[in-house]
Amino acid sequence: MPTIHRRAAAGGLAALTATGLVLAVATAPVATAAPAATPLLAPYWTELDLTGDDQVTSDDLAVVAAALGATTDDAAWADVATADTDRDGTITVADLAAVSQRMIYDDGSFELVEASVLDMQAAMNAGVTSSVAITQEYLDRIAAYDTTLVDTGAGGRPLHSIVTTSDVALEAAARADAARAADGMTSLLLGVPVALKDNYDTKDMPTTGGCGCWDGNRTATDATMVDGLRADGAVVLAKASLDEFAFGFVSEFSSYQDAGTSTLVASPYVTSRTAGGSSGGTGAAIAANLAGLGFGTDTGGSIRVPSSYNQLVGVRPTVGLASRDGIIPLALSQDTGGPMARSVLDAAVALDAVVGVDPADPVTSRQEGAVPASYTQYLDADALDGARIGYVPSMLGSNATTLRLWAQTRATLESLGATVVEVTPPSTWSPVLPNGFASVLSEGSGSTNEFKHDLDEYVAHHLSTDVTARSLAGIVESGRYVPSRRSTYVSRDAVTPETYQAWAGPAGTHTKVLAEGKQLVTAMLDDADLDALVYPSANPYGTIGTNLRLSPNTGLPAVTVPIGQATEADATVTGGGVNLELLGRDFEEGPLFGLAFALEQATHARTSPALYGPLG
Known part of the structure; x- marks a missing residue:
């Protein structure tokens, strides 16, 4: 398998209004340039992360709960300041509730039909399924x-x-x-x-x-x-x-x-x-x-x-x-x-x-x-405005x-x-x-003039050696294909390398x-x-x-x-x-x-x- 150079992180949700699990948060209008690289599930789902794992979990809630009552005067304020969602200088129960809203977690009943x-x-995060x-x-x-x-x-x-x-x-x-x-x-x-x-x-x-x-x-x-x-x-x-x-x-x-x-x-x-x-x-x-x-x-x-x-x-x-x-x-x-x-x-x-x-x-x-860090960063319910x-x-x-x-x-x-x-x-x-x-x-x-050439390349590099029908002619000879396709396969098999190049070459x-x-x-x-x-x-x-x-x-x-x-x-x-x-x-x-x-x-x-x- 060739090496595929992929992004280190996937995911990222800017605004979700359909799930009923979360509050919708508007993002900046869609721009034609790709957004800056961001970690897993950014920005809405990660900006209140306190534990460094790029998502809000029960561990983050435990940190906030332990810091209830903390103020800007406390020495450790910098460790929990992100959780001060209402910016009143104190970690309160309201902040704890706000942080909990950023969890991908639902312990209610789960119905598979139409599940996103x-x-x-x-x-699954809640252990319901x-x-x-x-x-x-x-x-x-x-x-x-x-x-x-x-x-x-x-x-x-x-x-x-x-x-x-x-x-x-x-x-x-x-x-x-x-x-x-x-x-x-x-x-x-x-x-x-x-x-x-x-x-x-x-x-x-x-x-x-x-x-x-x-x-x-x-x-x-x-x-x-x-x-x-x-x-x-x-x-x-x-x-x-x-x-x-x-x-x-x-x-x-x-x-x-x-x-x-x-x-x-x-x-x-x-x-x-x-x-x-x-x-x-x-x-x-x-x-x-x-x-x-x-x-x-x-x-x-x-x-x-x-x-x-x-x-x-x-x-x-x-x-x-x-x-x-x-x-x-x-x-x-x-x-x-x-x-x-x-x-x-x-x-x-x-x-x-x-x-x-x-x-x-x-x-x-x-x-x-x-390629952006995640296509989900573009999901904005206001994207059509303007x-x-x-x-x-x-x-x-x-x-x-x-x-x-x-x-x-x-x-x-x-x-x-x-x-x-x-x-x-x-x-x-x-x-x-x-x-x-x-x-x-x-x-x-392009299939008219390309299928034979491209199929031959697939056969040469991928097709299992157990398969005997190794060309269009072999497929027709096998008799095991959709009957109405015979004429199509025969005509595609007649395409010459010169015809292919004149069509799909540089x-x-x-x-x-x-x-x-x-x-x-x-x-x-x-x-x-x-x-x-x-x-x-x-x-x-x-x-x-x-x-x-x-x-x-x-x-x-x-x-x-x-x-x-x-x-x-x-x-x-x-x-x-x-x-x-x-x-x-x-x-x-x-x-x-x-x-x-x-x-x-x-x-x-x-x-x-x-x-x-x-x-x-």
Whole structure:
């Protein structure tokens, strides 16, 4: 496993208003520059730390309790002055209460369904539950719900969101509990169960890519991003279903099935509908509360489509923020991995764990100096106040639900202090982009000309020697793949090295489009002084034109957040979700998180799928 150069500390919460566990504290407005480096859980959760462990615990409360009555005249005042929260020169019971509010600790009842990372940590810190108990409950939910026909209505289908569960997840959870007992909460991911799209290498579970021909692919190492999650104490719970080799938006896979057969992943909101793709298994599993957090990959929409279909927050990071080493590729010009979560907070915490420079993926060297100590520092409920948000009318589409929810969301953005600006994109740009913005959106996926080359590289460096299908031709010969994909695989196998270089090489046509596309869209943001460009990620269970191509065809980051659901009156797909996507400048995931968090806190648009509630 290559060395990944990660930050020494993860976490950091500036303002949390949704949990009910704490008081919200406003931070400075979001700036485009990364905030200064800070320790674990700073600033709100650490500024009253008295014992030097970068968090407020019972040890700090003991120090304050022992100092009750101390004043500025006492010799040891300097040791407890931080706890004088009301600045009256005396340590009082009111100060003790204020310090206690900064603990991630909740000894009330714990409900796993819709629990956030912070909820889990607070309950585990209080001893109300444990990582072993949480992990077991998620395993129980998978067993009860994933392959069971819960929806008996017309067209209802089982979720089929999980390919396999880990045989060692409970052991990992027990190690996390032991680490907490010995050292306290060392990370916001400590003991949190995570589901990974089954194109992330995991040394303790096979990595199939959704294809039956690779059922035996147990790799020798973890993907670099998985290594980061484990280093922060996360429990790798399961591998999630996906559209075979991450090609499409329906999440049809052949893993662990008879030759010539395949299965579709269902959305937990409307099970007769697909969960989207290609990260549809992750989307369905996280929405149905079958894991705490999820990770997908995105080449042309594969995080953002299932996030929209399943009312999740999805993050397509800047290409180069997180290493792709150990992830089965589709097109490395556009591939990137990222979190899918039930809240912006959870997504920010998850992203913290996986960023870093990795020599095995040289493009990650671009991030040097651009990554903050923690993305959670940007979470500010007032982040939209004074922000400038741009939109291109043609990207709104014509779907009745989407247009209704956009109108409501625009009003919300403006009520929160944002200026919403209609943007006219350039219609010309250069010989590479003759039609300007339209040329950026019309550029196709890199998978057509890159998949064979990039897959061969993965096979050479990662694929288990136990697997016999070691090329696209071998996959076709195996007969164990989604039957409808044969022509796709045959055509991709015919791509020559010369065609690949002409497309994706340093002077390739696709390479030039992506580079100039980034320049064009960045200029759009700069010229209108925008903090983000926004557009719907998808309609209810359907895509919108070429919206999904904007982020991959520029390499710029995007965060998608739920804004509501279709109603019967819309005459679309009742219950189907719609997400708003926020696109920003290179490596400015932090400001995007801030804007998305503010919108989320104002709307609380996500709903929990009624069919998949708490187990009886």
